[in-house]
Amino acid sequence: MKKTIIVLTMLLMMLPINGSVFAQSDDLNFIMQKAKSSVEKILSRSHETKPFAADVESAQNYLKKAEAELKTNTNWRGKVNEAAIPTVKHYANMAEVMCQVVQSRLEKVNQEQENSRLEKLIPETEAKIKIFEAKNKEIKLLKDELAKPRGAMKSISGELSALKLEKINMTKEVSSLKTENANLTGQVAALNGVVDSLRNDVVDKTKKIEDLKALQGQKGDDIAKTRNKLNKINSIWQDVSKINVLSKLNTTGMTLIIPRNDLIKTPAMKMASGSETIIGKLAELMKKYPDMKAQIKVYGFGKPDKTENTKATENMAGILKTALVKAGGAAANISASGAGTTAPLYSKSAVEDNRRVEITFSDIISQ
Amino acid sequence: MKKSIIMISLFLSAATGIPSAFAQNISQATVDQLLKTKAALAALAQTKANIYSKDILDEARTSITKAQERIDAKKEKAALESLEMAQTLMNYARVKSEEREAAEKTAVTRAKLEKLQKNLEDILSGKEGAQ
Numbered sequence: 150m151k152k153t154i155i156v157l158t159m160l161l162m163m164l165p166i167n168g169s170v171f172a173q174s175d176d177l178n179f180i181m182q183k184a185k186s187s188v189e190k191i192l193s194r195s196h197e198t199k200p201f202a203a204d205v206e207s208a209q210n211y212l213k214k215a216e217a218e219l220k221t222n223t224n225w226r227g228k229v230n231e232a233a234i235p236t237v238k239h240y241a242n243m244a245e246v247m248c249q250v251v252q253s254r255l256e257k258v259n260q261e262q263e264n265s266r267l268e269k270l271i272p273e274t275e276a277k278i279k280i281f282e283a284k285n286k287e288i289k290l291l292k293d294e295l296a297k298p299r300g301a302m303k304s305i306s307g308e309l310s311a312l313k314l315e316k317i318n319m320t321k322e323v324s325s326l327k328t329e330n331a332n333l334t335g336q337v338a339a340l341n342g343v344v345d346s347l348r349n350d351v352v353d354k355t356k357k358i359e360d361l362k363a364l365q366g367q368k369g370d371d372i373a374k375t376r377n378k379l380n381k382i383n384s385i386w387q388d389v390s391k392i393n394v395l396s397k398l399n400t401t402g403m404t405l406i407i408p409r410n411d412l413i414k415t416p417a418m419k420m421a422s423g424s425e426t427i428i429g430k431l432a433e434l435m436k437k438y439p440d441m442k443a444q445i446k447v448y449g450f451g452k453p454d455k456t457e458n459t460k461a462t463e464n465m466a467g468i469l470k471t472a473l474v475k476a477g478g479a480a481a482n483i484s485a486s487g488a489g490t491t492a493p494l495y496s497k498s499a500v501e502d503n504r505r506v507e508i509t510f511s512d513i514i515s516q
Numbered sequence: 517m518k519k520s521i522i523m524i525s526l527f528l529s530a531a532t533g534i535p536s537a538f539a540q541n542i543s544q545a546t547v548d549q550l551l552k553t554k555a556a557l558a559a560l561a562q563t564k565a566n567i568y569s570k571d572i573l574d575e576a577r578t579s580i581t582k583a584q585e586r587i588d589a590k591k592e593k594a595a596l597e598s599l600e601m602a603q604t605l606m607n608y609a610r611v612k613s614e615e616r617e618a619a620e621k622t623a624v625t626r627a628k629l630e631k632l633q634k635n636l637e638d639i640l641s642g643k644e645g646a647q
Contacts, residue, residue, distance in 0.1 A: 239597040246604050253611045260618035267625040274632040281639045 184241040187248035188212045208247035215240030392430045402511040409504040415456040432476030442511045445485040450503035462487025568616040569609035576605035
């Protein structure tokens with residue numbers, strides 16, 4: 150009985166202790182499992198953890214120590230020596246912390262890489278912003294530029310309307326001025342016609358004046374000539390008067406009527422005595438007026454025919470011409486002819502008066 | 517009966533253990549290591565690690581406290597383990613701090629980039645004032 154009581158008491162005392170040991174074992178398993186998992190995790194990222202090889206190795210070593218400690222302190226029934234548990238936990242926790250260190254270092258590297266990547270993107274983005282800002286500015290300026298003409302268009306439109314109105318008014322004015330101009334052109338044309346007419350008149354008048362002046366000059370000349378002729382005639386007349394023969398003026402000149410007997414004796418047909426004086430005076434007269442022409446015409450009358458007919462009077466005219474040339478008269482200016490009995494001046498009874506010599510001086514006035 | 521009492525006593529002693537029976541003297545090196553670890557923790561607490569990895573530093577601080585307690589309890593091996601853990605945690609705190617700082621830097625860069633990208637998207641989509 151006593152033995153039974155002792156065994157039961159021992160069992161009762163053992164129970165809580167075993168429960169605590171099992172609980173600690175579970176906790177240890179969990180910690181170990183966690184440490185193993187963490188170490189495996191960082192080992193799987195060996196390519197990344199190369200720079201932190203020492204930390205990785207440290208974690209591994211702590212895990213190994215924990216495993217070794219655990220193994221050493223676990224009996225054949227799988228029971229872990231209670232005294233060793235804190236050390237095992239310590240190593241497992243150390244392995245876990247070292248894994249966290251490694252992970253933290255990895256994370257730091259990742260963050261730095263990410264930061265570096267992001268920092269590279271910043272200037273790129275800023276450059277893009279700058280470009281687009283510049284574009285936006287440009288667009289704004291263009292918009293402003295576009296807006297400006299709209300405002301300007303309004304004022305231009307107003308100006309255009311005013312200009313159109315002004316144009317209409319000016320068109321009317323131009324039309325009015327055109328009409329006025331046409332009227333004025335007509336008036337000017339009419340005035341030009343008048344002016345032309347007046348100009349023609351002036352030309353005509355001028356011409357007439359010039360003609361009149363010419364005529365006046367000519368008349369003056371004519372008057373002078375006439376005066377000279379008259380003076381000449383007067384001079385000749387005075388010279389002729391000195392010859393003491395009958396004389397008369399006619400339209401062509403001056404005719405001297407000289408009794409035939411004073412110049413020629415018939416029937417002898419010779420120069421009469423005393424005729425030299427008359428012939429001399431006539432010759433002097435012809436020399437004084439060398440342009441003057443002298444026509445000697447001898448007239449007969451009655452009988453006998455041999456001294457009175459035309460032939461006889463022509464002979465007598467020739468004799469007189471010869472005498473006059475001999476006395477100094479120019480032969481070229483002297484013509485001689487016989488008239489016979491065809492032109493008596495007086496009645497039949499005045500025989501000797503009808504027998505005469507007429508000397509006509511011509512070209513006196515024409516000179 | 518006496519035998520039973522003695523056996524029970526022996527069993528209980530074996531089951532619960534008598535730490536004092538295994539207590540040993542703590543070496544000066546361990547004490548020095550504790551002091552150095554404390555100083556290192558204090559120095560680390562003045563760095564960015566106190567901002568970025570305060571949780572880990574707290575864990576390290578707890579480990580140091582545990583080490584101190586173990587030293588006080590004359591458990592040198594356990595104290596050394598706690599100190600080792602504290603130092604590893606401090607290293608982890610430094611590394612984590614660098615990682616978080618890098619992450620924060622990346623986040624700032626990403627935020628800046630995202631802002632620029634949004635700005636760019638706005639410009640491209642023709643939003644007014646997107647400059």
